[in-house]
Amino acid sequence: xxxxxxxxxxxxxxxxxxxxxxxxxxxxxxxxxxxxxxxxxxxxxxxxxxxxxxxxxxxxxxxxxxxxxxxxxxxxxxxxxxxxxxxxxxxxxxxxxxxxxxxxxxxxxxxxxxxxxxxxxxxxxxxxxxxxxxxxxxxxxxxxxxxxxxxxxxxxxxxxxxxxxxxx
Amino acid sequence: xxxxxxxxxxxxxxxxxxxxxxxxxxxxxxxxxxxxxxxxxxxxxxxxxxxxxxxxxxxxxxxxxxxxxxxxxxxxxxxxxxxxxxxxxxxxxxxxxxxxxxxxxxxxxxxxxxxxxxxxxxxxxxxxxxxxxxxxxxxxxxxxxxxxxxxxxxxxxxxxxxxxxxxxxxxxxxxxxxxxxxxxxxxxxxxxxxxxxxxxxxxxxxxxxxxxxxxxxxxxxxxxxxxxxxxxxxxxxxxxxxxxxxxxxxxxxxxxxxxxxxxxxxxxxxxxxxxxxxxxxxxxxxxxxxxxxxxxxxxxxxxxxxxxxxxxxxxxxxxxxxxxxxxxxxxxxxxxxxxxxxxxxxxxxxxxxxxxxxxxxxxxxxxxxxxxxxxxxxxxxxxxxxxxxxxxxxxxxxx
Amino acid sequence: xxxxxxxxxxxxxxxxxxxxxxxxxxxxxxxxxxxxxxxxxxxxxxxxxxxxxxxxxxxxxxxxxxxxxxxxxxxxxxxxxxxxxxxxxxxxxxxxxxxxxxxxxxxxxxxxxxxxxxx
Numbered sequence: 001x002x003x004x005x006x007x008x009x010x011x012x013x014x015x016x017x018x019x020x021x022x023x024x025x026x027x028x029x030x031x032x033x034x035x036x037x038x039x040x041x042x043x044x045x046x047x048x049x050x051x052x053x054x055x056x057x058x059x060x061x062x063x064x065x066x067x068x069x070x071x072x073x074x075x076x077x078x079x080x081x082x083x084x085x086x087x088x089x090x091x092x093x094x095x096x097x098x099x100x101x102x103x104x105x106x107x108x109x110x111x112x113x114x115x116x117x118x119x120x121x122x123x124x125x126x127x128x129x130x131x132x133x134x135x136x137x138x139x140x141x142x143x144x145x146x147x148x149x150x151x152x153x154x155x156x157x158x159x160x161x162x163x164x165x166x167x168x
Numbered sequence: 169x170x171x172x173x174x175x176x177x178x179x180x181x182x183x184x185x186x187x188x189x190x191x192x193x194x195x196x197x198x199x200x201x202x203x204x205x206x207x208x209x210x211x212x213x214x215x216x217x218x219x220x221x222x223x224x225x226x227x228x229x230x231x232x233x234x235x236x237x238x239x240x241x242x243x244x245x246x247x248x249x250x251x252x253x254x255x256x257x258x259x260x261x262x263x264x265x266x267x268x269x270x271x272x273x274x275x276x277x278x279x280x281x282x283x284x285x286x287x288x289x290x291x292x293x294x295x296x297x298x299x300x301x302x303x304x305x306x307x308x309x310x311x312x313x314x315x316x317x318x319x320x321x322x323x324x325x326x327x328x329x330x331x332x333x334x335x336x337x338x339x340x341x342x343x344x345x346x347x348x349x350x351x352x353x354x355x356x357x358x359x360x361x362x363x364x365x366x367x368x369x370x371x372x373x374x375x376x377x378x379x380x381x382x383x384x385x386x387x388x389x390x391x392x393x394x395x396x397x398x399x400x401x402x403x404x405x406x407x408x409x410x411x412x413x414x415x416x417x418x419x420x421x422x423x424x425x426x427x428x429x430x431x432x433x434x435x436x437x438x439x440x441x442x443x444x445x446x447x448x449x450x451x452x453x454x455x456x457x458x459x460x461x462x463x464x465x466x467x468x469x470x471x472x473x474x475x476x477x478x479x480x481x482x483x484x485x486x487x488x489x490x491x492x493x494x495x496x497x498x499x500x501x502x503x504x505x506x507x508x509x510x511x512x513x514x515x516x517x518x519x520x521x522x523x524x525x526x527x528x529x530x531x532x533x534x535x536x537x538x539x540x541x542x543x544x545x546x547x548x549x550x551x552x553x554x555x556x557x558x559x560x561x562x563x564x565x566x567x
Numbered sequence: 568x569x570x571x572x573x574x575x576x577x578x579x580x581x582x583x584x585x586x587x588x589x590x591x592x593x594x595x596x597x598x599x600x601x602x603x604x605x606x607x608x609x610x611x612x613x614x615x616x617x618x619x620x621x622x623x624x625x626x627x628x629x630x631x632x633x634x635x636x637x638x639x640x641x642x643x644x645x646x647x648x649x650x651x652x653x654x655x656x657x658x659x660x661x662x663x664x665x666x667x668x669x670x671x672x673x674x675x676x677x678x679x680x681x682x683x684x685x686x
Contacts, residue, residue: 006576028318032265035311046572051297055304056643063307063340064636067314067333071632074318074330127297127357131647135659142662145644146669149637153673156633157680196574201581209585251593254600271586278582282575293574300646301575334628337635344642351649421593425586493684496631500683504638504674508667515652515660522656 007047014040027073035066052127199292208281212431213243219431219481226485246424253420258321261417265319270418270425272312277432279305284439285359287449287465298359299347302440303340306395309429310336313414316426320417328413332397335495339394339401342503346388349381349514350374350444363448371529373447376536378517380510385445385539387507392440394495396433399484401495438476439469446472630682641670 013036020033038061045054134142217232217240224231232239257266283298285291295301310333317329351357353374354365366373375385394401415426442448449465490498521527644666652659677683 026262028262028265028315032315043576051295051572052300052647055297055300058304058307059300060636060639060643063304063310063337064632064639067307067310067337068629068632068636070311070314070318071330071333071629074314074326127300127647127650131649131651132655134644134647135651135655135662139662142644143665143669146641146666149640150669150673153634153637153670153677156630156637157677157682193573193577197577197581199574205581205585251589252596252598253593254598255590255593271583274586275579275582278585279575279579282578292578293572295572295575330628334631338631341635341638341642344639348642348645348649351646352652355650355653357646357650420597421589425589496683500634501678508671515663518652519657519660 003047007044010040010043010047012040013037014044028070031066031069031073034069035062038062038066050126052130196292208278208432208435209428210243211435212428213247214240215431215434215477215481216246216427217242219484222478222481223485226482250421250424255420255422256417258417260321262319262321265315266417267422269312269316269319270422270429272308272315273429274312274425276305276308276312277429277436279308280436283359284436285363285443285449286469287462288360289462290466291360294358294360297357299351299362299440299444300357302436303344303347306336306340309433316418317414320414322417324412325414325416328416331492332414335397335401336395338496338499339391339503342387342499342507343391343395345504345507345511346384346391347444349384349511352511352514352518353377353381359443359448363443363450366447366450368447368450368452370447370540371532371536372450373445373536375445375539376532377528378514378531379535379538380513380517381445382535382539383510384507384514385441387503387510388444389441391499391503392437393480393483394499396430396437398434398437398480400487400490402484402489434477434480435473437480438473441476442469442472446476448472634677634682637670637673641667 015037017033017035017037017040021030021037022033024030024033038057042054042057042062045051045057220242221231221233221239232242235241235245257263280302282292283295283301285294313336314329314333317325317327317332320326350362354362356362356365362374370376375381393399415423418426449469451461451464451468455461455464517531521531645663648659648663
């Protein structure tokens, strides 16, 4: 019972955070809402016993992405002006589209039979399992990830250097 | 924890599963409250008093000595004073974010206490991802400080907040890398497993597994200082440059919350250093099974932790502050490559010595001798310098 | 739901409750006499200009955040590796050599480009 309540609490945080992100006119508030949403998602992962994933969600998204976004947002001038923040545009068109989307999701939910295929992961350390599969079955993706990270690093440096020469 | 809960459930005659869950929830709630309110708050408060006393002693002045014996109750007076102050907010501040920011810092530090093992059984929750969890909840502190700095609408606050955040995220890399070596040696992320992999004697601690662990210990300790914004890395609060950094506009209890979190963080630094490198709560094996086991473990843990905290406090009143460029260079030019190299060396050593327990023991004793020699050298020089001054030894620390 | 997480949620809740209680006490006990001068941001007597303090800042901090993020991701991949290193042994060592080797190339590039310098 209590555990189910916890689920709804986490879901509420996630959804409310997402709503703040979408509707707030102040972009720093949006970033803040995004953080709430990320924390909610991390909680949901923890709720499903995916402990390592939950922590990674916190470290990478709250500690990394949100801080990155806040940095970007805070260093932009006139950020509290609505015109450079996210304006609410095309409300007229968006509303029926979103309503239709929600209708489809709710309609589909009744028809699909969700069966949990996983065995119960009650309090088992998932970190070791992830490590095992990363080093045995998924070695190639694991190594490709490092190439991807390298590409991102080079790209980021390149973009920043370009701006810098423009300034000078 | 579970045994307490089960006995309560049985004695109250509760059969339904909801009732049982409710009881276990209440027990955990009580236990968490005990750790946080009567332990953590006084710890942070007493440390603040102790720090000012030590500072006074080191700088030949008095420090707080009026309230209570030797000024011991100063922290309560400070807390009450903070509450009676007006809660100011600057005109153009972002009101919701300004109000919510101290909570993030406070909660970020409070949440770390869950995973810290005080003894073999005194731990709130032995998470499978324990040490990684502690790294992750620190991000709340970063976000809280960043929001506090931005929402104040004050240039000093903003610069302080941004500096603080960039410092904390930069030093998270060497911290995480140095913790990684401990994880390599243990093969588990759980805090209890990390302690159980060590022993009571200094050569059984992780710091003396091999000489590179000493390097990792120093990197961890210095990075932890930087993450907790302690001197010599207290740039976010650099009074001479930034008024008071991210908390310039805060007053009253919200200001006190930032400082409670800071002194609480001191506890977390001490506890993490103890658990990861200095053997945690490990007591002599002879005590196992006796009734004194848990108290002795608790005392050992607290002693080691307090020693680390004392060193951190002493450093604050000894060293000057580094500059912001030096700070970043220390992290990215020295610590990151050095810790990557050390990880390499530790893994190679582990692969080489695997299965040769005599070799492992020899190396442990060798590297324990190295760091004990350094500790001895520091003590020896302190005593020699003291004798040179011809001063009288006054061990009454609280005078 | 793993039960080990309940204390974590509780601890965060208690920390939040404690903070709220302290703030509430301060609201009850503390005075409330707002004035123009008190509500003015404290910038050592400088009068702030009309658009406030939130202005453009150096991209340096942003670069540090990006590089942090990448190293953070690398660390996220290294932790599962570290937990199984003892069991898998020398194979795991070479796999991580390769993984780190590629990233060290990026690190050297970033270093040579001077992103890690702080003017």
